[in-house]
Each structure stands twice: as C-alpha cells, then as structure tokens.
Amino acid sequence: MNKRLILKIILNVALIFVGALFLTWFLEYRYFINNSGSAFNFVFERPKVFFFSALVIAIILIFIYALTFRPCLSISIVWTIIIILTYIHINKYVSRGSPLLPEDFQLADQAGQLAKFIDIGALIRMILACILSLFVGGFLDYKTRSILRFSFPENLPFWMKRMVIPRVAIMGAMIGLFFVTTDFARNHAGIAYQNIEWLDTSFTAWNQNKNYDDNGFLFGFLYNLKKVSLEEPEGYSEEKINAIYNKYSDEKNADDKNRTDLKDTDYNIVVILDESFYDPELIREYYNYATEDVTPNWHKIAASYPSGYMYSPEYGGGTANVEFEVFTGLSNYWANTVPYTDIFPRLESVDSIASWAKTAGGYKNAVTLHPFNGGMYKRDIALKVEGYDDFVDITRFDFTEHDDNSQYINDRSSYQEALKTLRENPDKQMIELITMQNHLPYNYDNYNNHDFEVSGEADNTKRDIETYLQSLHNSDKYLGEFIDELSKMDEKTVVLLFGDHSPGIFAKTNGSSSAAERNITQLTPYFIYTNFDYDFNLVKYASATDELPEKVSTTTLPTTTPNCLSNTLYNVLGVKKPVLGYLLDDVCKDAPVLTAKYLNGKEIKTEAVENYKQVVYDILGGQRFWK
Numbered sequence: 001m002n003k004r005l006i007l008k009i010i011l012n013v014a015l016i017f018v019g020a021l022f023l024t025w026f027l028e029y030r031y032f033i034n035n036s037g038s039a040f041n042f043v044f045e046r047p048k049v050f051f052f053s054a055l056v057i058a059i060i061l062i063f064i065y066a067l068t069f070r071p072c073l074s075i076s077i078v079w080t081i082i083i084i085l086t087y088i089h090i091n092k093y094v095s096r097g098s099p100l101l102p103e104d105f106q107l108a109d110q111a112g113q114l115a116k117f118i119d120i121g122a123l124i125r126m127i128l129a130c131i132l133s134l135f136v137g138g139f140l141d142y143k144t145r146s147i148l149r150f151s152f153p154e155n156l157p158f159w160m161k162r163m164v165i166p167r168v169a170i171m172g173a174m175i176g177l178f179f180v181t182t183d184f185a186r187n188h189a190g191i192a193y194q195n196i197e198w199l200d201t202s203f204t205a206w207n208q209n210k211n212y213d214d215n216g217f218l219f220g221f222l223y224n225l226k227k228v229s230l231e232e233p234e235g236y237s238e239e240k241i242n243a244i245y246n247k248y249s250d251e252k253n254a255d256d257k258n259r260t261d262l263k264d265t266d267y268n269i270v271v272i273l274d275e276s277f278y279d280p281e282l283i284r285e286y287y288n289y290a291t292e293d294v295t296p297n298w299h300k301i302a303a304s305y306p307s308g309y310m311y312s313p314e315y316g317g318g319t320a321n322v323e324f325e326v327f328t329g330l331s332n333y334w335a336n337t338v339p340y341t342d343i344f345p346r347l348e349s350v351d352s353i354a355s356w357a358k359t360a361g362g363y364k365n366a367v368t369l370h371p372f373n374g375g376m377y378k379r380d381i382a383l384k385v386e387g388y389d390d391f392v393d394i395t396r397f398d399f400t401e402h403d404d405n406s407q408y409i410n411d412r413s414s415y416q417e418a419l420k421t422l423r424e425n426p427d428k429q430m431i432e433l434i435t436m437q438n439h440l441p442y443n444y445d446n447y448n449n450h451d452f453e454v455s456g457e458a459d460n461t462k463r464d465i466e467t468y469l470q471s472l473h474n475s476d477k478y479l480g481e482f483i484d485e486l487s488k489m490d491e492k493t494v495v496l497l498f499g500d501h502s503p504g505i506f507a508k509t510n511g512s513s514s515a516a517e518r519n520i521t522q523l524t525p526y527f528i529y530t531n532f533d534y535d536f537n538l539v540k541y542a543s544a545t546d547e548l549p550e551k552v553s554t555t556t557l558p559t560t561t562p563n564c565l566s567n568t569l570y571n572v573l574g575v576k577k578p579v580l581g582y583l584l585d586d587v588c589k590d591a592p593v594l595t596a597k598y599l600n601g602k603e604i605k606t607e608a609v610e611n612y613k614q615v616v617y618d619i620l621g622g623q624r625f626w627k
Contacts, residue, residue: 012071012148019075020058023082024050024218027057030086031217033093042216048199053218056181063174066167071148076137080130086217087126098375099212101224103345185215185222190337205338207376226342230335230621233613241618241625244611248582259576262361267492267532268422269357270431273323274411274479276438277499279309279525280469282549286508286517287465289454294473297480298525306536306572307527308557310565311544313595315521316440316504320377323434325562326498327352327386329580330616333594340382343620347385350619351627353566355387356578357430364427365389369417370434371397371409388432392417403474406446408436411475415482422491437475440503442467447474464505486531493531496569498562499524515600516547522597523552526565528572537574542589544598561595564588580615587612 025039028050032038043050057078064074089100141148179186185203188194194203203223204211212220280287280294293299301307313332314322320340321332328350332339344350357363367390374380374393383391394400398420399413414435421431444450444463452469454462479497486493502521504510510521528536543558552559557568567584570577586608587594594604618626 008148012065015071015148016061016065016074017054017058019071019078020054020061023061023075023078024054024057024216026079027053027082027086027217030082031089031099031212033090046201046214046216049201049214049216049219052181052199053216056178056218059174059177059181063171063178066170066174069149069163069167070137070141072140072144073134073137076133079133079137083126083129083133087122089217091122098373098378098380099208099217099220101208101345101378101381102221103224103378103381182219182222185219186225188223188226190226190342205341208341208378209373209375224341224345230617232622233334233610233617236614236617236622238623238625240614241622244583244615245579245626248579251582252577252579255582256576259574262357262575265361265575266428267494267530268429268431269353269363270418270422270433270493270495271326271353272418272495272497273319273326273432273434274438274475274497274499275319275435276440276468276472276501276503277435277475277497277524278472278502279523280472282520282523282551283506283509286520287454287506288456289452289465289469292452294452294469295476297476297483298527300480301483301527301529302525302555305527305529306538306556307525308543308555309523309552309559310498310526311519311548311559311561311593311595311598312499312501312522312524313561313597314501315510315597316501319434319500320379320382322500322562324382326565327354327432329353329563329566329578329584330619331561331563331594331612333596334613334616335620336596338377339620340377340379344382344385345378347620349387349627350385351578351580352386353569354430354432358387360576360578361430362428363430365425366430366432367392367421368432368434369397369414369421370394370436371400371414371417372434372436383432392421403437403471404446404448405443406437406471408439411435411437411478412481415478415485419482419485422489422493435475437478438468438471438503440505442471442503442505446471461505461507468503468505483529486529489531494534494569494573495529496526496565497529498526498565516549519548519598522595523548523559526557528557528569534573536572538572541568541571542592544593558588558592560588560592563594564592583608583612583615 025043028042029036029039061074061078064077065071068074085100092098092100092104184196188203190205196202201214203215208220208224211223215223279298280289312322313325321338324339325331335343337343349355354366358366366388368379368383368388369392370379371394374391374395380391394409397409397413397417399416400409401413402408403410414433418431418433422429442464444467446467447470450466450470451473452466454465457465486495502524506521509517512518538556541558543553544560545553548559557572558564560568564584567577567581567588570581590606590608591604593599615626618624
C-alpha cells in the first residue's frame with residue numbers, strides 16, 4: 001500500500017464518520033419536528049447516546065459504502081432513507097401524537113394504508129428533497145473521484161479490480177457489528193424501566209414518546225423491534241390446549257341455559273378505569289388527615305350497589321397492565337412485561353370484553369375515550385387488537401376542562417365525553433373510559449385550595465398527599481355528577497368502575513416490613529352500577545382475605561386481581577360469557593389474587609391455575625390453539 005492509497009482510505013473513513021455525525025443529528029432534528037434547538041439539546045444532554053447512535057449510523061454507512069464504493073452517494077442514500085422515514089414520523093406525530101414505530105408498517109395490510117399518516121401537501125417537497133440528496137451525493141462523488149476513488153490497473157482480474165473479497169468481508173463484518181452494537185436495544189427485558197448504565201440512560205416501555213426523547217429515534221425504533229419471548233410452560237401442546245378448551249366449553253354449554261343471552265339485553269356497558277382512584281379510608285391510621293370523607297360518592301355507591309376492592313398488581317404506575325388484565329381476562333403474572341407495548345403489536349387480535357360484546361352481544365359500537373396522548377402504552381395499536389372500533393384521545397375530546405392549575409383534563413370532562421357518546425348513538429354501546437385527573441405529579445400548586453390537612457409528615461410527603469386527596473375529592477364529586485346524569489337517562493347503562501392502582505406516595509405502608517401493611521397500598525375500589533332496576537346475581541365469590549384489612553371481607557364483591565374483574569361482571573349480570581370465563585371461575589376461586597407481591601414467593605399449583613398458565617401462554621406467546 002502506497003501513501004496515496006493510505007490517504008484515500010483515511011479520507012473515505014473520515015468522510016463517512018463526519019457524515020454519520022451529521023446524519024445522526026439530522027435524524028434527531030427531524031424527530032423533534034424540525035426543531036434544531038431540541039436536536040442540539042439532545043446532543044449535549046445525551047452525549048453518550050448521540051455518539052453511540054452515530055457509531056451505528058457509521059456501521060450502516062460503511063456497509064452501503066462497501067456496496068457502492070462511493071462515499072458521498074452512500075451518505076446520500078442513508079440521508080434519503082432518513083428523509084422518508086422521518087417524513088412519515090412527522091405526519092404521524094402531528095396527527096396521533098406518537099412517534100413512528102415498526103408496528104406502523106407491520107400492521108398495514110398494504111403499504112398504501114400508511115397514507116393515513118401522510119401530509120399530501122408536503123409530499124412533493126419530500127420527493128424533491130430525496131432527489132436532491134441523491135443528485136448531490138452523486139455529483140460530489142464525481143467531482144472528488146480523483147481524491148477519493150480507488151483505481152487499479154486494467155489488466156487485473158475483475159474480482160481483484162473491483163475488490164470483491166474485501167468488500168464482501170467488510171459487508172459481513174458490518175452486519176456482525178450492527179447486531180452486536182444494537183443487541184441491548186433489540187433484546188431487552190420489556191420491563192417498565194430498564195437502566196442502561198453505560199449510556200447513562202434508560203428504556204421506558206410504557207411511554208414511547210419518552211423512550212424516543214431519551215434514547216433517540218434510532219434506539220427508540222430498534223427497541224420496538226423486539227418480540228418478547230415468553231417461557232413455554234411444561235407440557236404445552238395443541239392437545240393440551242384443546243383438552244382445556246373442551247372441558248370448559250362443556251361447562252359453558254351446560255350453564256348457558258341458566259344465563260341471559262347478551263344479544264337479548266338492551267343496555268350499554270361502560271367500563272371506567274379511574275386513574276389512581278383509591279379509598280383513603282384504608283390509610284387514614286397511617287396518614288392522619290381531616291376527618292371529612294374524601295370520597296363520599298364512592299362510599300354511597302358502594303353501600304347501594306355491588307362493590308369490592310381490587311388487588312392491583314401495580315403501585316403508582318403500570319396502568320395499561322391493569323387495563324390489559326381487566327379487558328382480556330388474562331394475567332401478566334407469568335409474562336411480567338408490558339403486554340400492550342411488547343406483545344400486542346405482533347398479534348392480530350386478542351379476545352376481550354369489547355370483542356365479546358360485539359360478537360356475542362350484538363353491540364354495534366366499541367369505543368375507548370382517553371383525555372391524553374393516544375400513543376401512550378401504544379393504546380392506538382393495542383385497542384384495535386382488542387376489538388375496539390374507535391379510540392378518541394385528547395386530540396378529539398370536546399370537553400377539556402382542567403381543575404385550577406392541573407395539567408390534566410379533569411374527570412368531569414371525561415364523564416361528559418362519555419355521556420355525549422352515549423347520547424349520540426341510539427344503539428347499545430361498549431365504552432371504555434380511561435381518566436387522567438388523579439395522575440401524578442402531585443404538585444401543591446395544582447389546586448388553589450387544599451381541604452384535607454395531613455399532620456405529622458415531612459413537608460414533601462404532606463404536600464403530595466394533601467394535593468392527591470384534593471384531586472381525589474374532586475374526582476369523587478365528578479363521579480357523583482356522572483351517576484346523577486346517568487340516573488336521569490332513559491337509555492339503560494351498566495357501569496363497571498375500578499381504580500387501576502394507588503398513587504405512589506404511600507411510602508410508609510408500601511415500604512413496610514409487614515405484608516398486611518404493604519397490601520393496603522394495592523387495594524383499589526371497584527363497583528358495578530346500573531341506572532335501572534337489576535336483579536344482581538350476588539352469589540358468594542371467592543375472595544382473598546389473608547393479611548388484608550377486615551373491611552375487605554364485608555364487601556359484596558370479591559377482593560381479587562384485575563384478571564378476574566370482567567368475569568365477575570359477567571357473573572353479577574348473569575349473562576352468557578366466553579369459555580375463558582369458566583376457566584376463570586376456577587382460577588379466581590383457587591387464586592383470587594394472582595400477583596407476586598401478594599403471594600410473596602408462595603406458588604399456587606392447582607389444576608385450574610396450571611391450565612390457566614397454559615392458556616395465557618398460548619394466547620400471548622404460543623401457537624394460539626385456543627383461538
């Protein structure tokens with residue numbers, strides 16, 4: 001190798017790495033909707049992530065360079081790909097509030113379906129930018145050919161003159177390097193938060209906006225490529241699943257004659273996930289607050305209608321995991337992941353209370369209402385998998401009232417949106433409402449007045465709890481207004497309301513060495529209400545009582561985990577239910593609370609629970625023989 005050849009190699013490598021730095025910055029610039037300030041902030045606030053992203057981009061560039069042997073053209077090709085991808089991202093973000101995900105391509109039956117993300121007015125500019133990028137790259141390569149391009153004697157064999165072996169070797173090496181350097185992003189734990197200490201960052205499974213903001217577009221996108229692999233239970237087979245299905249199908253056939261066909265009903269079903277809704281009476285002795293009842297409407301409803309406490313598997317967060325269990329009747333106990341983000345995007349459908357209402361009950365409309373970002377927890381994808389026809393997020397809410405200085409739309413507006421949906425459609429409807437009012441953070445200046453003074457606590461704890469109690473009190477007031485409005489409506493409606501988890505501010509009980517005290521923070525209220533006379537089927541259901549407050553044993557409905565909730569609704573209403581419901585009858589009897597925190601290392605290995613484990617795996621990670 002002579003000096004001229006060495007210099008050309010150095011110049012080519014330098015150009016590629018400079019190009020990689022520019023392309024990485026440009027990718028973030030486009031991700032932040034052409035905001036150069038945000039892109040530069042990302043570089044300086046996340047330098048390790050930025051430069052490691054640039055390294056991966058350089059690996060991709062070297063691979064393409066080995067194909068073309070044209071450094072400027074190679075940069076232009078990657079630049080063009082980034083222009084196209086981020087163009088789709090921008091249009092999706094503007095319309096949906098969430099970044100471009102791999103699922104956006106996977107879930108499209110045809111490429112043309114991605115047109116819903118496209119701003120036609122900007123399409124021509126994007127095409128011209130791509131053409132210009134490729135033209136400039138080709139032109140610069142032509143002008144710098146004497147400086148950058150390698151030349152060999154004409155009498156050499158073709159494979160030597162074209163450097164076939166070195167180029168193939170480089171391509172192979174770059175493929176290997178790409179998989180090694182991106183393995184941490186493509187193969188991750190799928191947990192809510194996963195620290196990546198060597199990059200000074202963390203992956204956030206439940207919020208892909210934050211995930212992309214913190215880790216950049218490249219690693220955010222790669223993170224979402226993973227399909228979580230669930231551990232296959234021993235003895236799993238088609239024959240095993242068929243045997244379980246047939247057993248409970250026989251039970252269903254025998255029991256159906258005792259139940260009302262959902263098609264013969266004339267009522268709406270509204271399921272409300274009330275964000276961080278909790279009964280503060282449970283923690284009064286640990287956090288001394290004013291004697292006034294914080295949630296009088298909840299207590300009034302609980303005294304008149306079927307009600308109970310749900311043992312939430314989550315604390316202070318993880319809303320979508322609870323939502324997943326309630327709506328599908330499946331449990332996250334074995335998967336221990338975030339099913340909405342890690343599993344659902346790879347599935348065509350998962351049976352749910354919504355799909356059952358439509359197929360078995362003749363409900364014409366299944367809609368979800370949520371006064372927040374529709375991309376949170378990938379709900380915009382997951383809810384379609386569950387069978388919902390429409391998802392109305394914050395961009396389509398007509399009612400947007402906030403309490404004082406709170407950043408969230410209050411529950412009054414959420415309930416008004418639900419009432420509007422009920423009134424606009426004369427057909428019976430299946431509606432899911434996910435509220436936001438009680439969501440953290442509990443900043444003291446969220447509310448102008450604080451009616452519930454907490455004593456004996458440090459200032460930060462005192463302020464957090466007083467703010468939360470004020471939010472909860474207002475939320476309860478709006479719940480009372482909602483029930484009053486429903487009671488005046490002629491249209492029949494059934495409501496299942498539950499709190500998804502308690503707020504993450506009860507360190508005294510949640511961090512206790514006593515299991516009984518720790519369990520207090522997991523209990524959230526739920527009730528079933530009807531605005532018409534109904535003969536509820538209130539047989540005594542299996543309920544957890546070990547190391548739980550005495551109060552939970554006096555409720556009409558069982559203390560149980562969210563996977564049993566929709567089946568409890570079917571049973572209380574006395575309506576025909578899916579085959580899975582009969583398996584859940586046994587599971588919820590043997591293991592009314594199926595969560596690691598409650599079981600505390602104890603294993604439940606009854607036949608029903610083992611069968612349930614097989615079915616959950618089959619639906620979420622297996623061959624789906626059940627379906």
